Amino acid sequence: MLDALRRIGRTWIGKIVGIFLIIGLAGFGISNVIFDFGSNVVARVGSEDITTQEFARVYQQELNRVAGQLGYQPTPQQALAMGIPSGVLISLTSEAAIAQATGKLGLGVSDEKLRSIVQSNQDFFGMLGRFDRDLFNRALSASGYTEAEYLELERRQARRDQFETGLLGGTTTSQTALNLLQHYQNDKRTIEYFILNAGNIDPPAAVTDEELTAYLSAHQVDYRTKETRTAEILVLTPDSLAAKKTPTEDEIRAEYERTKDQLTKLERRQIQQVSLPDETKAQFFEAQKAAGVKFAEALTASGLAATDLGLLAKSEVTDPNLAEAAFGLPGVGDFAIIAGIGAKRVVAVTAIEPGGTVSYEDAKADIAKKLAVDAAKAEYADIQDQIEELRAAFRPLKEISERYGLPLVNVTLTAEGDALSAVAGVTEENRPRLANAIFAAEQGKLSAALTLGGTNNIYYELAKVEPARDQTLEEVRPAVTEAITNEQTKAALEAEAKKVVAELDAGTSFGVLASQYNQTAIVSAPIGRSGDPTPELNAQVAAAVFSGGPSAHGSAINGNGDTVIYHVTAVVPAEGAPDERTKTLIENATRQALYAELIASFRQDLPFSVNQQALNSVLALDTAQ
Numbered sequence: 001m002l003d004a005l006r007r008i009g010r011t012w013i014g015k016i017v018g019i020f021l022i023i024g025l026a027g028f029g030i031s032n033v034i035f036d037f038g039s040n041v042v043a044r045v046g047s048e049d050i051t052t053q054e055f056a057r058v059y060q061q062e063l064n065r066v067a068g069q070l071g072y073q074p075t076p077q078q079a080l081a082m083g084i085p086s087g088v089l090i091s092l093t094s095e096a097a098i099a100q101a102t103g104k105l106g107l108g109v110s111d112e113k114l115r116s117i118v119q120s121n122q123d124f125f126g127m128l129g130r131f132d133r134d135l136f137n138r139a140l141s142a143s144g145y146t147e148a149e150y151l152e153l154e155r156r157q158a159r160r161d162q163f164e165t166g167l168l169g170g171t172t173t174s175q176t177a178l179n180l181l182q183h184y185q186n187d188k189r190t191i192e193y194f195i196l197n198a199g200n201i202d203p204p205a206a207v208t209d210e211e212l213t214a215y216l217s218a219h220q221v222d223y224r225t226k227e228t229r230t231a232e233i234l235v236l237t238p239d240s241l242a243a244k245k246t247p248t249e250d251e252i253r254a255e256y257e258r259t260k261d262q263l264t265k266l267e268r269r270q271i272q273q274v275s276l277p278d279e280t281k282a283q284f285f286e287a288q289k290a291a292g293v294k295f296a297e298a299l300t301a302s303g304l305a306a307t308d309l310g311l312l313a314k315s316e317v318t319d320p321n322l323a324e325a326a327f328g329l330p331g332v333g334d335f336a337i338i339a340g341i342g343a344k345r346v347v348a349v350t351a352i353e354p355g356g357t358v359s360y361e362d363a364k365a366d367i368a369k370k371l372a373v374d375a376a377k378a379e380y381a382d383i384q385d386q387i388e389e390l391r392a393a394f395r396p397l398k399e400i401s402e403r404y405g406l407p408l409v410n411v412t413l414t415a416e417g418d419a420l421s422a423v424a425g426v427t428e429e430n431r432p433r434l435a436n437a438i439f440a441a442e443q444g445k446l447s448a449a450l451t452l453g454g455t456n457n458i459y460y461e462l463a464k465v466e467p468a469r470d471q472t473l474e475e476v477r478p479a480v481t482e483a484i485t486n487e488q489t490k491a492a493l494e495a496e497a498k499k500v501v502a503e504l505d506a507g508t509s510f511g512v513l514a515s516q517y518n519q520t521a522i523v524s525a526p527i528g529r530s531g532d533p534t535p536e537l538n539a540q541v542a543a544a545v546f547s548g549g550p551s552a553h554g555s556a557i558n559g560n561g562d563t564v565i566y567h568v569t570a571v572v573p574a575e576g577a578p579d580e581r582t583k584t585l586i587e588n589a590t591r592q593a594l595y596a597e598l599i600a601s602f603r604q605d606l607p608f609s610v611n612q613q614a615l616n617s618v619l620a621l622d623t624a625q
Contacts, residue, residue: 004546042614043089045096045605050089056618057144059088067432071416076620085619090612095156097602102159109158118313126366130266134370136551141453142427174552178578181586186574188526189545194514195536196555196563201496204488215484216473223471223480226414230464231438234397235425236384236449236457241376244405255361255367263363264312267355272306274299274346276337279337285337294333295348306346311353322347338575341580353536367534380455387459396549397461410463416437426458426568434458488576497555504553510567535559541566 001559026107063086067073079085094353101225104417109117118124119131124139126132216223255262272295276282277549281302288298299306311315320507325336335348391399392413401408415420417435420426428436441462450458500513514521525536531542541564544556554565 005400016082029325033524037305040614041611042618043093043608043610045093045233046100048096048100050092050096052618055092055615056090058092062088064429064432067436068428071269073436080619085615091617093608094599097440097606098599099156100161100606102163105163107153107159107162109162110570114151118151118211122316131263132478134373139456144453163281168429173583173590177586180585181572182578183580184529185276185582186528188528188572188574189568190526190535190570190572191524191566191568192510192521193524193537193564193566194517194519194521195558196493196496196500196517197561198493200517201489201492204485204492209482212473212477216476216480219480219483220470223476225466225469225471227439227468228412228414228466229438229441229462230410230412230466231422231441232397232461232463233411233426233434234401234459235423236380236387236406236423236459238373238376238380239427240406240425241380241383241404242369242372245372245375247371247375251371252364252367253360255371256363256552259362259367260357260360265358265362266315267327268311268313269326269349270311270351270352271309271317271322272348272350273309273322274302274304274306275340275349276304276344276346278343282337285335289335289337293334295346296349298331298335299346299348305474305590306348311351326519377455382530384457384586387448391449394446397459400459413438414462418589425456426619434460438462443523470559493563500565501512501553504565504567509552513565521567523569524596526570536562 018434040052041049042052045051063079065080066084074082074084095249118136123130124131124136126135128180139145139594140147145153255377259576274285276285280305284302285298293301313322314327321338326349329336329347329349332349332352335346337344337346339345387400387404390403400406407424409423411419411422413435415435417431420431420434421428433452434450437447437450438460442461443462443465447460447462450460452458503513506509511521525532527537527542527545529539529542529546531538531540536558538559539555541558544554545552545566545568548554548568550571551568553565556564556566558564
């Protein structure tokens with residue numbers, strides 16, 4: 001993602017946004033880019049405002065994503081250096097530009113279609129395999145969106161899809177480009193090679209105490225303990241409150257009777273698929289089907305293997321043709337022959353889980369949980385107020401935990417926050433935020449709750465701080481000894497490899513050189529740019545092999561950490577026309593490039609201004625002199 005942001009930063013729009021950010025954040029005056037903005041507007045593109053709430057939400061999402069990659073939450077200054085704010089602003093301004101363009105063209109989506117899009121999103125499917133309104137509401141709450149905001153995002157996405165498909169859906173790519181990509185992907189090379197490793201050189205001399213001391217002094221930063229903090233954590237959510245609530249049998253039964261007409265489950269089928277290599281096999285299965293033979297028997301007789309796609313509802317099958325075929329079969333053991341990519345395929349059903357109304361026993365657990373959560377939601381605000389009052393009175397979390405029956409978890413963590421996985425209710429996405437808050441807390445002082453949504457609050461108390469420190473030589477002697485030995489071995493192997501390659505440059509026979517190391521040159525099977533499936537000739541070796549000409553030689557480190565000395569003996573050109581996957585890949589890339597250019601042109605035609613004061617406020621940057 002950071003590479004993508006840097007690439008954006010090199011475009012004209014990236015440079016414009018970067019200039020605004022640099023000018024404002026350096027405190028050199030921003031009046032020239034602030035016009036009639038309100039305090040809740042970060043930027044304006046044409047007639048559309050980007051609000052502080054909208055920017056803050058996307059910015060926090062990007063921070064969380066980067067934190068997941070880095071293992072810690074970047075500070076505002078670090079985020080600025082990484083280009084995260086400018087990347088977010090570029091993304092939002094581009095979205096605003098395309099929204100105005102699609103609006104002028106009259107593109108839109110009906111409320112009925114929008115409802116269908118949302119309700120078919122499997123992220124919102126509950127245990128019964130259908131759209132779950134409560135799950136939908138919880139997902140919106142966790143992400144910080146209102147329902148209206150989310151629906152507007154979906155409406156905009158639908159308009160963009162119409163726009164892109166309508167304009168660029170038929171984009172094609174030249175045969176020359178396809179052929180070039182075909183050769184790049186599928187050309188192969190054969191090499192002769194042998195391996196150099198630590199066994200081919202003299203072992204390094206024993207490491208002395210002086211070398212150990214000097215190495216540790218030069219690399220002390222690599223031999224430090226991490227600061228650890230021990231905290232008590234209490235999560236307040238409807239789910240955590242509901243865990244202590246047990247609806248009565250009468251309450252569950254009454255709710256079931258009230259809602260049973262809505263409690264339906266989708267029919268699911270165990271689907272298997274067989275790719276047919278040729279028309280002869282297709283005719284074989286056609287004959288078996290006509291004779292009334294069941295799938296299992298026909299499959300055994302064919303000698304082919306089936307792929308099990310799993311137990312799926314029709315809406316979960318992404319291939320429409322396959323879905324229609326599988327759910328059109330009369331019963332278990334039946335099969336159909338349908339078209340595939342490049343060849344026919346057999347689709348079979350080996351088990352059926354009927355749909356229909358869910359029984360009381362099957363629905364009981366879900367209904368009990370729903371009733372408990374509903375009761376918890378009703379009292380959530382009052383309990384939150386009570387906890388806040390107790391916290392203000394400096395009552396310990398242990399006392400609060402016992403009073404409300406909420407779990408209290410004691411965690412010792414580093415800044416990465418991995419140990420927070422032990423805390424129920426703290427998602428992987430939110431761990432960096434909680435870890436960052438704990439590491440910003442002061443021992444003995446009251447810490448404010450971390451609010452992650454309207455009904456998601458986390459309370460924590462810092463119990464212990466173990467500062468980071470330099471480790472002594474005695475603590476890390478084995479590790480430092482190994483590091484020095486590895487460095488010396490690596491340097492010796494690099495020198496040996498250079499020596500061998502120099503002899504190849506001078507015309508020495510490859511076989512003669514291999515024999516000098518008591519080895520015989522190995523001739524590989526043809527390999528592509530990704531190497532072969534083994535670590536010996538991995539992608540790194542293949543990259544070196546393909547970096548030179550048809551008779552190139554050289555060295556590369558393989559997946560085992562050994563040095564491969566190689567010589568290209570043959571080039572095997574790709575045969576045939578590019579496959580459909582290659583064609584689709586390059587056509588999609590072409591469309592994406594054209595779409596990006598189109599958005600840039602729309603953006604260029606619209607006036608653009610930034611409210612630097614509001615932007616600085618959202619980024620929590622101090623621009624005072």
